[in-house]
Amino acid sequence: MPSLRRSGLSPGLAFVLTTGCATITPTTGRGVDWAAIAAGNPAPIVTAVGETEAVATANADAADDPAIWRNPVTPSASLIVATDKRAGLNVYGLTGRQRHFVDAGRVNNVDLIETTIAGRPGVLVAASDRNDVSAAKVALYRLNTASARLERIGAVAAGPGEAYGMCLSSHEGEVDAFLVLKDGTIRQVALDLAGVVPSGRVVRTMKLGTQSEGCVVDQRSQRLYVAEEDVGIWRFDARPTGSSVPVRVASVDGRQLVADVEGLALAAEPDGRTLLVASSQGDNAYALFDIADNRFVGRFRIGAGRLGATSETDGIEVALGDFGPDFPSGLMVAQDGDNAPRTQNFKLVDWRAVQRVR
Template sequence: MKRYLPLAALLVSACATEPAQDLYAIETAPIPAAVETAPMVGKGDKADDPAVWVNLANPAASLVLGTNKDAGLYVYNLAGEELQFLDVGRVNNVDLRGDLAVASNDETNSVSWFTIDSTTNTVSHIGDTPTNKDEPYGICAGLVGNTYYAMPTYKDGVAQVWAVATDAISDGPELLAEIQVGQYGQLQLEGCVFDEANGQVFVGEEEHGVWKLDLNDWTAAPVSVDTIDARNGLVADVEGMDIWAGENGEGYLVVSSQAADRFVVYDLKAPHAPRGVFTVVESLDGAIDAVTHTDGLDVNSAPLPGFPNGIVVVQDDGNPESGVDQNFKLVDWTLIQAALGLE
C-alpha cells in the first residue's frame, strides 16, 4: 500500500523546475490491529506513549502503561481494559525496566518514578526527581547490572542521563551527563530507547532522523543512524521508538514516522540497515479502526497470550477521527515479522 501527498502539495511540486520526490510514496506492509485500549474519552491530544510490563510469573496478567499528557498515567490489561489511573500530572512519555517505570512529567519538571507489584498487579507512584530543566519531553529507561538509567529528552536537543543503583532507589538518582543530541532543524528530541545488549541508546530528532549514543561513553559524539532525507521511510515527526530484542544482541529497532502514519524497522546491530515499513490498519473484523499519526510506541519480544513472538503497542491519534477518543492499539509481532521477512 502506498501513501501520497495531498493534492495541493502535488500541484506545488508539479510547478517546480525539477519534480520533488514524494517522501510519502513508499511501499508499506499493512498489519491489522489486534486489540485496542479503552479510549481517553473526549477531544484533544491526550494519549501519548505506552510501555509494556511483562508479568514473568503470569504473562496473561501483563500490563500496558499509557500516558495522558493532560492528566496522568493509565494502566490497562492485555484485553485493553482500564485497570488503574494515577493522577500524577502531565506525564508525556513512559518507559520501564523490570518492575520500575519512569515518566517525563512536564507539569512538575521532573522524572516521575513508579513501581509495579507483580503480586497485586498494581502500579504505584513513589516519587519525583526534579530535572532542574524545563519541560522534560521524552524519556527512556535502561538497566545495566544494578544501575538503572533514566534519560529524559528535551525540545532544545538535550538528553539528560540520570542513574541510580537498584538497591538504593530511595536515595534518588544522580545526574551523570547532559548531551547535545539534536543538531539540525528545530533540534527537538522525544523518542529514545536503550539497547543494553549492544551498548547503545537510540534517540529521535523529530525534524531530522535517528541518532545513537554510546552507552559506555557519554562523552562520545552522537552517530547518525538514519535521516528523513535518506528516504528510507522516515518523515517528520520522528516520534516513538523501541526494540524487539532477540538473542545475542540481535533484533530490530522500530521507529514511528508520524506524519506518514507508518513505522520503519531497522536491524538493531550496525550498520542498522532498514528492513521495511509497515502501517497498522483496521482489525480483520473491522471492529478496531486503523492507526493514524502515531506518537509513542513500545515493543516487547516476550511471548504473551495472543502474541506468541511479542507485541507492539502504538498510540492512535484518532479513534476514529483525529483528536477524538485517542487510545492505544496492540499488534502481533508475528504478522510484522512475516510481512517484512524478518528472522
C-alpha cells in the first residue's frame, strides 16, 4: 500500500472516543478511497526514542514483525527478535544495534515465550516459515539471552498452505503455536519440546474468510486475536478444546481501523485494563481497544521526531514493565515500512508517551 504520510498534526489533538460497543458496517475495502478517508482522520502524535539498525535486504518490503524479551535482572539488556522476511531473523539490543542474524530464509512473523526446552528453562522463539509456500512450517529457536544469539532447534510441519502470521500461547505447562495461513486458515499446533528434536501436531483448525496475518494471545483469558486485513479483528477461544467460532472485535471502517489491519499486540496496563493495539496500516496509525468489552478507546501515530515517523507498519509488539531508563514503564516496537534513504527497520517507543496521549 502506498504511503499516506501526513504532516502538521498537533500532539495536542484529542482522541475521538466512542461509548459502549461500536456499531460498524463491515467492508472488504475494495473500491474505498482510504487515502481520502485518512486525510480527515487525525490522531495524537508520539515520537520514537530509538530505532534498530536497518535490515540487510535492500529495495524490498523486508522488515516485518518483532518480538520482545525482557531481561528481569538487567532490563536495559533486554532483546528484540525481528524478521527480515526475505532473509531471516535479527536480534537487536535496546540501543538498536544488531547482535545476531540467522539465515532462515523467508520467515514472516515471530513470537517468543519462556518455557522448558529439552528439559531446561529457556526462551523459545517461533517463526512462520514460508520458504515453501505449499507446506507451512513453524521454525523453532532457543534465544541464548546471555550471548543474544539464536540457536536453531528444529521445525515443525503444520500442513499445506503458505505460513504467514505467528503467535504463541502457554496453558497448563504446554505451548501452542498459532499459525495463520495467508488465506485466513488458522492452525493450532501443540508443540512437544521435551526431546532434543521438537515435534508438534495440529490439534485444531479455524478459518477466516480472507487474507489474515497478525495475531496475539491473551494468556490470562486464553483468547486469541487475529487480524483479517481488509475486514477487521476477530477473537477465538485459544484453548485446544474451545469453540472455533470467531467473535468480531472491531471492523475496518475508515475511522478506527483503515485497511490493512496488520500487527496486533496486548498491553496489560497497571490500572487492570488490557489494551489491544492494532496497526491501522492504511492511514499509518495504531488503534486501541479495551478487551474487556471490545471498546475502542483511541488511536495515535508515531510521528516525525528525531528518528522519523513510521508508515505502512506491518508487525508491532508491546511489553510493559521496566526496560531501563529509556523505557521505564514499557516498550512498543513498530516496523517502519519507509525508512528512506536506508532500508526498512523498527522504531522503539517509550510506552509512557502513548499513556500521555490516551
